[in-house]
Amino acid sequence: MITLYATEPGSIVHLDGSHFQVFFLEKLCCKVAAVKVKQIILFDWCDITAPAIKCAIARSIPVGFIADGGRYVARLHDGGKCLHLSRQKQCFGDAEFQLAIVESLLRAKLHNSRVLLMQLNSRRNCKIVGKAIDSLAYLLEALPAVTTRKGFWQFEAASARIYFQALSYLLPAAFNFQGRSADLAGDRINSLLNLGYALLSQNLYACVQKFGLNPDFGNLHHTCFNHTPLVCDLMEQFRAPIVEALVADLVNQNCIKIGDFLPPDERGGLYLHPQALQEFLLHWETKLQSFATHLYAGQVSYRHCLELQVKEYLACVKGEQDVYRSLLCQEAIARL
Structure with a gap:
C-alpha cells in the first residue's frame, strides 16, 4: 500500500x-x-x-489537501462509515474516560519529547538543554496531580515552552529557530514542522477512518480549527519521535538547507522549493518505514505504530481495555 x-x-x-x-x-x-x-x-x-x-x-x-508547501487545508471525508459512533458519544460524555486518555497521551508526549532532547544533546552536552530535560522530568512527576482538562491544557503549554526553547539550542543557528509558532511559518523550522504535522495528521486520519472511528470526538481537543479533534489527540504521542526527530535530522545533517526555501510570500511565510519538498517527502516515507520498539508488538515500523495506536484507542472505546497505552520511546521506558 x-x-x-x-x-x-x-x-x-x-x-x-x-x-x-x-x-x-x-x-x-x-x-x-x-x-x-x-x-x-x-x-x-x-x-x-x-x-x-x-x-x-x-x-x-482518504484525500488530503496541503497548501503553501506545508499548511494543512482540508480532506475528503466519508462520514457514513463510523462504526462506533454510539460508543464514542458515551465516552465523550464520560469525564473519567476522557481525563484518563488525556493523561496517558500527555505523559507519552513529555516522555518522548524528553528522550529526543537527550538523544540530540548526548554529544553536545548543552547545560541549558540539560536543565530542560530535568524540568520535563519534574513535570512528569507532577502530572498525576492534574485533574481537569483546563489543567492539562496549562500543563501542556508549559511543557511545550520548555521543550521548544531547548530544541532551539540543538538546531543550526543559521535557521534562527526561536520557538514554536503554528499560525504562520515565519521561519524555516516552523515551516518544516507544519509540513510534518500535516502529513502526520493525514496518516493518522487514514487509520482512524480505516477502523471506523468518528474523528470529531476527541478528549483533549474538543474543537480544532480546520482539524479533527481525535486525530489531534492521537498525534501528541508521535510528534517528537516522528516529526521533530525528522526535522532535526534533516537540518543537522544538511539535507535541508537555508537555500531550499522559496522567498517569503505576501504573508511572510517560508516554504520549501518544490524539489526540496520532494526530497522531504522521500525522507518522510523513509521515517515511516523505520522501526520503533512498540510496547506489545515488538519491532514494527512507525507506519504500523500509527495503526496499532488507533486500534488501542478503539479497544478502550469498546470497553475491551481499561487503560490506553500510549506509544513510549524505548529509551524513555529504560531511563524513567
Missing part, C-alpha cells in the same frame, strides 16, 4: 479504469493501481478529477 503524492503546481490526478494517473503539463508522470493506494495527498495548486474522487470515496481512500 502506498501514498500517492501530487506536488508540482498544475499536476492533476486522473482515473483511468482501475488506475490513478498523475499528469503534469499533459505528461503522464505516474500510474498506479487504485487497489494499491492507501491515501492521496495533493499539494499547492494540484487538482483531482471527479472520477478519481468517486473512486477514492468508493474505496475509502
